[in-house]
Amino acid sequence: MKYIILVLSLLALIANCQDDVVQISTGYLRGNVYPTHREFLGIPFGEPPIGEKRWTSPVAIETLGNDVYDSTYQRAGCSQQCILPAGVCPTNTSEDCLYLNVYTPAVQPDQTGPLPVMFFIPGGRFEMGAANTVIYNSTVVVNTTSVIMVTINYRLGALGFLVTDTFVGNYGFEDQLLALQWVQDNIKGFGGDPTQVTLYGESAGGSSAALHLTSPASAGLFSKLMIESNPWSLPTKSSKELQDLAKKFAGDLGCDVSDNNCLLSASVDDILQAQNKSDNTFTPFAPLLTFLPWTPVVDGKLITDQPIKLIQEGNYNKVPVLLGTVHDEALLFIASVSTDISKIEFIGGIMDIFGIGNEFRINSLYGPLQNQSSNNYMDLMGRIGTDYVFVCPTRNVAVNMAKYNPVYLYQFQHVTSFNVYGNTYPMCADVVCHGLELPYIFDTASLEDYTFTPEEQALSFQMINYWTNFAKNADPSIGNPVDVQWPRYNSTDYMMTFQTPSFIQTGYLAEYCDFWDNLNYQYNFGY
Numbered sequence: 239m240k241y242i243i244l245v246l247s248l249l250a251l252i253a254n255c256q257d258d259v260v261q262i263s264t265g266y267l268r269g270n271v272y273p274t275h276r277e278f279l280g281i282p283f284g285e286p287p288i289g290e291k292r293w294t295s296p297v298a299i300e301t302l303g304n305d306v307y308d309s310t311y312q313r314a315g316c317s318q319q320c321i322l323p324a325g326v327c328p329t330n331t332s333e334d335c336l337y338l339n340v341y342t343p344a345v346q347p348d349q350t351g352p353l354p355v356m357f358f359i360p361g362g363r364f365e366m367g368a369a370n371t372v373i374y375n376s377t378v379v380v381n382t383t384s385v386i387m388v389t390i391n392y393r394l395g396a397l398g399f400l401v402t403d404t405f406v407g408n409y410g411f412e413d414q415l416l417a418l419q420w421v422q423d424n425i426k427g428f429g430g431d432p433t434q435v436t437l438y439g440e441s442a443g444g445s446s447a448a449l450h451l452t453s454p455a456s457a458g459l460f461s462k463l464m465i466e467s468n469p470w471s472l473p474t475k476s477s478k479e480l481q482d483l484a485k486k487f488a489g490d491l492g493c494d495v496s497d498n499n500c501l502l503s504a505s506v507d508d509i510l511q512a513q514n515k516s517d518n519t520f521t522p523f524a525p526l527l528t529f530l531p532w533t534p535v536v537d538g539k540l541i542t543d544q545p546i547k548l549i550q551e552g553n554y555n556k557v558p559v560l561l562g563t564v565h566d567e568a569l570l571f572i573a574s575v576s577t578d579i580s581k582i583e584f585i586g587g588i589m590d591i592f593g594i595g596n597e598f599r600i601n602s603l604y605g606p607l608q609n610q611s612s613n614n615y616m617d618l619m620g621r622i623g624t625d626y627v628f629v630c631p632t633r634n635v636a637v638n639m640a641k642y643n644p645v646y647l648y649q650f651q652h653v654t655s656f657n658v659y660g661n662t663y664p665m666c667a668d669v670v671c672h673g674l675e676l677p678y679i680f681d682t683a684s685l686e687d688y689t690f691t692p693e694e695q696a697l698s699f700q701m702i703n704y705w706t707n708f709a710k711n712a713d714p715s716i717g718n719p720v721d722v723q724w725p726r727y728n729s730t731d732y733m734m735t736f737q738t739p740s741f742i743q744t745g746y747l748a749e750y751c752d753f754w755d756n757l758n759y760q761y762n763f764g765y
Contacts, residue, residue, distance in 0.1 A: 257344075262424040265302030267309045269340075274381040276342045278428065280313030280370070283420040284336035284413060287393060292502055293405040296336060296416045313337040315368025316394045317506045319514055323658050325686040326360075326673070328368035333397065333506055338417055339369050341376040341387040342428050352431035354710045357388045357421060357460065359414060361441025361467075361673070364532050365395040365513070378681040382699070383706040383718060386430040390417040392446075396487055396513045397506075399532045401480035402495050407535040414446055415540075418459040436709035438464030440676060444561075445469065445533070448545040452554040455540045462712055464705070465561035467672060470546045470631035471759045472530040479527065480535050487516040526591060526627070529571055546759055549635045552642060558712040559639055560705075562648030562734075563632050565670035568623030569616075573665055577616055584615035588622075596757070603753055616665075630751035631759045636727045645727040646714055648734040649746065650675040652697060656688045675736070679705055693738040701736065 258271045260278070269278035284296035291297070315328030316335035343353070360367035360374060369389035376387035391413070392398065398410030422432045437460040439447045444465045450456035451463050475483075485495045491512035493500035504512075517531045534541055548554050572579075579587070588597040600622065608618045629649070636647045654674055657667040666674075677683040678698040683690050690698060700720055707717035714724045714734075722740050725732045731744045 259306060260427045262427040264299050264424075265304075266306045267302070268306050269309045272344070272377075274344055275377055276344065276428075277377070278309040278340040278342075279311055280337045281307075281309050281340065282313075282336060283338050283390075283417050286334035287336065287397075287409070288333045290502065292333065292397065293400055293409060295409065296413050298416060298420070312339070312370035315370055316391050317397055317510060318362075318366045318368075318394050319510050320362070320366040322362060322366050323660065323662075323686075325372040325658070325682070326362065326367055326676075328370050331368070335368075335391045335393070336413060336416075337369070338388055338390040338420070339376075340425075340428050341380045341389075342430075343380050343384060343386075352426065352434075353384055353386050353429055354434040354436065355386045355388060355421060355425055355430045355432070356706070356709050357390070357418065357435055357437045359390060359392070359437070359439030359443035359446045361439060361443040362394070363530060364399060364410065364442045364445075364534075365517075367394075367442070372685045373676050373682050374680060375682050375685055376680060379679075379702055379706065382702060383710075385706050385709055386425065386428055388417075388421055388425070390414065392417070395532050396484075396509055396516075399480065399534060400484055400487070400501075401477055401535050402484050402488075403481075404496075404498055405484075406537065407477075407480055408537060408540055411446070411449065411534045411540060414450070415455055415459070418450075418456065422459060433461060434709075435460045436462040436464060438466065438560075438705075440466035441468075441673060442530075445472075445474075445545075449474065449534060449541055450555075451557075451559070452542070452545045452548040453540055454542070457555050460555075460557065462558045462709060463555075463560075464708065465559065465632075466675065467563055467567055467628060468561070468632070469530065469567075469627045470635065471627040472526055473533075473544055474536055474541060475527070475533045477535055477537065480533075483516060483531060487512050490515040546631055546635060550638050552638070554639075556639075556643045558644040558646075558708070560646040560648070560708050560714060561632055561636065562650065563624075563628045564650040564672060564675055566620060566624060566666075567628040567672045569620035569665060569669060570659070570663060570671045570673075572616055572620045572623055573663055577614075577665070579615040579619055580613065581615060584619060587619065592757070599753075603750065625747060625750050626754050626759070629747060630754040633731075633747075633751050634755055634759065640727050644712060646708065646724055646734070647727045647732065648724075648736060650678075650736045652694070652737045655691050655694060656683075658686070658688070675701070678702075678736075697736065697738050697740070700740065704734075 259268050282299050314330045314332035314335050317331050320327035369391050374389050393410040399407050401407035425432050445468050447465045448468050488495035588600050636645050639645045659666040678701045681698045703718040703720050704714040708714040710717050724734045733746050735741050735743050
């Protein structure tokens with residue numbers, strides 16, 4: 239009798255509140271309803287990975303309980319020490335963090351069918367970032383387009399990717415898989431179409447998207463994919479490399495790496511402190527690995543090989559793909575190591591990364607770009623890093639994917655009128671640093687206390703239309719109006735260039751990218 243009364247009460251509540259309560263496979267949710275959109279925030283998709291469940295595969299939520307679950311406010315991001323700009327860092331964190339957000343347009347009475355879904359994975363070096371941050375607020379996207387947005391958390395750093403003889407790693411990647419499966423099981427309750435899911439992400443989220451593109455475990459969980467600023471030349475690590483990092487991490491934590499009781503009983507604060515120490519370990523024989531300490535692991539099951547290699551071999555989930563970079567991707571990472579690089583340090587760094595002998599070829603190609611009035615080689619090192627790690631391997635995978643499926647290539651080149659990175663990285667004020675397209679694709683500058691110029695606001699609306707058109711129609715030019723038709727990538731090497739105004743160009747950096755293609759982007763994988 240009590241159960242019947244509860245069900246009747248829920249039905250009455252749904253009828254009275256119309257669209258603020260939805261039913262999913264695990265129970266009922268109440269969200270926020272506005273004239274233009276709905277928000278369902280902090281929805282659990284996995285059991286809390288705490289206590290003995292730390293460093294175990296995520297377990298799907300079985301039930302939300304008998305009460306209507308309150309999804310009107312954000313939950314914690316995953317545990318981290320965040321040094322990103324304020325709008326990208328969560329305000330609170332916890333090991334209990336397997337939550338996601340769903341944003342929908344206001345439900346229309348004449349809606350004729352389910353809406354396409356966009357599934358966003360945050361970036362942050364696999365150590366930082368979260369769904370509950372200002373920059374990923376998706377209200378404008380769903381307000382102005384007919385899509386549903388999902389943003390997720392996943393375990394980060396050592397808590398997400400520790401590999402020892404006992405702990406197999408890839409926990410953060412498994413969290414992403416579980417969230418994708420949650421969408422398949424539940425998105426209909428929000429008016430979404432589980433057969434039309436566009437998976438995308440930026441930075442480590444872009445790396446994650448590339449991993450899903452090439453993982454057999456992800457097949458069928460998405461229909462389209464977008465990759466923003468993936469550092470293709472920073473490899474997904476081998477088990478041995480992550481085990482070596484685990485030994486250093488465990489030592490910094492005061493544990494033997496084989497002492498599971500010590501590892502499991504450690505506090506989150508101590509884990510983050512030890513992680514920070516182990517992050518700063520320099521690997522002289524594979525220096526690029528220093529920039530991305532914690533990654534998913536090539537385990538032969540979920541992740542079978544490096545994504546760029548699998549794509550070159552044609553061994554991936556063949557769906558329409560949109561991918562690209564920003565103009566000065568690597569400058570931020572170079573500046574985090576040093577803002578003053580001498581010529582000797584520059585040559586030494588090139589030799590260390592690319593091997594003795596290649597420094598002559600690289601210096602011959604890039605040396606003329608150095609500002610002859612400056613003794614600081616930071617900008618030139620940033621240019622080389624941008625080309626080798628981001629831009630040219632992105633072109634390489636576009637060339638290879640275009641043999642099998644639709645591909646659209648872009649670069650964001652607009653220098654924004656404000657510096658999101660602020661005083662911490664003043665060099666980003668006049669260039670296009672890593673991540674600076676994000677306020678445009680979500681239109682969240684005003685939420686971060688910045689103001690777009692009218693031209694920048696128009697660019698933001700255009701980029702939202704391109705992104706959502708692709709999600710709806712597998713073609714960024716079809717759907718909501720756009721100023722420039724964006725052709726598919728082919729042998730003409732078409733690239734959308736986002737500026738004010740935007741335009742199409744061909745052959746971008748062809749001489750440099752041909753050089754790196756010949757050198758091989760797996761040069762420094764170290765195994």
